[in-house]
Amino acid sequence: MLLGFGVLVLFVGRGSVSPLFAQSNACPPIAEDQPRGIDVIVDQVELHGNPLSDSETAALVRDIEQTHFFASSTTNDDWANEIMEVPIRGTLQDNGYFRVLIEGSPYLIRAGGDGLHYGLRVEIEGGPQYHLGDVRFVNSREDKPLALSETILRQQIELNAGDLFSVSKIRRTMQSMTRLYGSKGFIDMVPEPEFRIREDSRIDLIFRIDEGPRYRIAEVAVLGLEPGARKQLQLPQSAGDYFSGDLWRTFFGDNQSRFRHGATFESAMSIFRNTRSSTVQLALDFAACPQPELQANDRPHLATRTDR
Numbered sequence: 001m002l003l004g005f006g007v008l009v010l011f012v013g014r015g016s017v018s019p020l021f022a023q024s025n026a027c028p029p030i031a032e033d034q035p036r037g038i039d040v041i042v043d044q045v046e047l048h049g050n051p052l053s054d055s056e057t058a059a060l061v062r063d064i065e066q067t068h069f070f071a072s073s074t075t076n077d078d079w080a081n082e083i084m085e086v087p088i089r090g091t092l093q094d095n096g097y098f099r100v101l102i103e104g105s106p107y108l109i110r111a112g113g114d115g116l117h118y119g120l121r122v123e124i125e126g127g128p129q130y131h132l133g134d135v136r137f138v139n140s141r142e143d144k145p146l147a148l149s150e151t152i153l154r155q156q157i158e159l160n161a162g163d164l165f166s167v168s169k170i171r172r173t174m175q176s177m178t179r180l181y182g183s184k185g186f187i188d189m190v191p192e193p194e195f196r197i198r199e200d201s202r203i204d205l206i207f208r209i210d211e212g213p214r215y216r217i218a219e220v221a222v223l224g225l226e227p228g229a230r231k232q233l234q235l236p237q238s239a240g241d242y243f244s245g246d247l248w249r250t251f252f253g254d255n256q257s258r259f260r261h262g263a264t265f266e267s268a269m270s271i272f273r274n275t276r277s278s279t280v281q282l283a284l285d286f287a288a289c290p291q292p293e294l295q296a297n298d299r300p301h302l303a304t305r306t307d308r
Contacts, residue, residue, distance in 0.1 A: 039115025040069040040079050046119070047088075051097060051126035060091050064120075071116070080106040080120055088122060096129040096164040098195075098203060130165040133202035140192070140210040147186065147211055156180060165203050174207075181211065185242035187273070187280070188212030215243045218279035224260075224287030235284075243271075243280050259286050 045061045052060065064087055069079035084104045092100045102124055109117045137153045139146050146153070156176040158169040174191045181189035189211050196204040217239050222230050233255075236247040252265040259268055272281040 037070040037072045037076075038074065040071050041112075041115050041117045042067075042069065042083070042120055043109055043117050044119035046121045047124060048122065049124040049126065051124070051129070052091065052095060056091065056095070060087060063087055074116065077106050080104050080118075083120060084122060088124075090168065092124070092126060093165075093167040094169070096131065096166075097126040098130045098165055098167070098197075099127045101125040101127070128201045130197070130201050130203050132159045132161055132163050132165050133196075133198060133204040134161065135204070136206045138206060138208055140208045146209060147214070148181070148184070152180070153177065153207075170205070177207070177209075179245065181209075183244045183246040185214040185216065185244065186211050187215055187243060187245070187271070213275070213278040215273065215278050215280045217241050217243050217282060218274070218277070219281045221281070221283040223283060223285040225258075229258075243282075248282075248284075 042065055045064050047057060047061070050057055064083055067087075069082070071077070071079050081104075084102050089100060089102055092102075102122060104120055104122045106118050106120050109119050111117070135154070135157060137146060137150055157173050159166060159173075170193060174193065177191050178189060181187075189209065192208045192210070194206040194208060196206070198204065217237055219239055220235060220237070222233065222235075225233070236251045237244060248269060249265050252259070252268060256263075268285055270283040270285070272283070274280070
């Protein structure tokens with residue numbers, strides 16, 4: 001049971017919690033980027049069996065030829081697989097070719113002082129061009145209704161029935177749904193898409209949503225500020241509130257000048273999650289060091305604790 005709802009609790013460290021939030025006074029130097037290997041320049045792209053329009057093809061080829069790639073050795077062709085799986089397959093699947101098959105063959109054109117110049121021959125079997133069919137939202141626990149209404153969930157979808165099926169738009173829909181649930185305290189929510197391909201070249205989409213528990217804030221720690229500055233700080237939430245990532249993200253944006261230069265929301269906010277009580281402890285560190293590389297994740301760092 002939570003006590004003191006609506007009360008901001010400031011703590012420096014308590015038991016096994018303090019090491020998680022500890023920060024050094026000085027930021028370590030950020031290491032310079034190390035060479036990634038041999039430079040690869042793609043001078044020519046041949047797309048055989050390509051179902052895209054001329055303008056779409058020209059844009060795709062231009063993007064590939066203007067991108068710098070790297071190889072770990074002269075016999076390593078991972079860069080070619082990257083091209084086929086990301087820009088080529090991605091473009092085709094965003095144009096409805098959901099079941100496209102791709103096979104590529106790189107060939108060396110010349111070795112120059114600026115790197116290895118390659119051509120890439122790609123065989124494409126596009127298959128049918130699919131459109132979006134019906135969309136449903138269901139709780140992964142079939143005995144429970146969803147916490148959010150179908151109306152608000154449908155507002156997160158960038159596609160309408162009959163539109164060309166686009167994998168990247170479905171991916172953005174899932175990110176939007178995850179953020180929406182996170183703003184309501186459901187920080188463990190996971191959407192799993194299920195695709196049902198119809199004979200009329202439409203794809204019905206079912207989102208099976210594992211909502212997880214709804215988390216309340218147990219405590220909030222403010223680190224890296226003098227006591228006087230802490231008192232003047234207007235935090236968006238306090239103990240007892242359902243955690244909302246959006247509110248804290250907005251707070252960080254409004255107060256970014258107070259944080260150490262280069263800090264990000266992900267590096268400044270730590271969340272210590274107690275799965276047994278469905279509560280979180282928050283640590284907002286104004287002295288947090290910037291992180292040189294962050295994973296492509298919309299949520300801040302989450303740690304799990306179940307021993308309370």
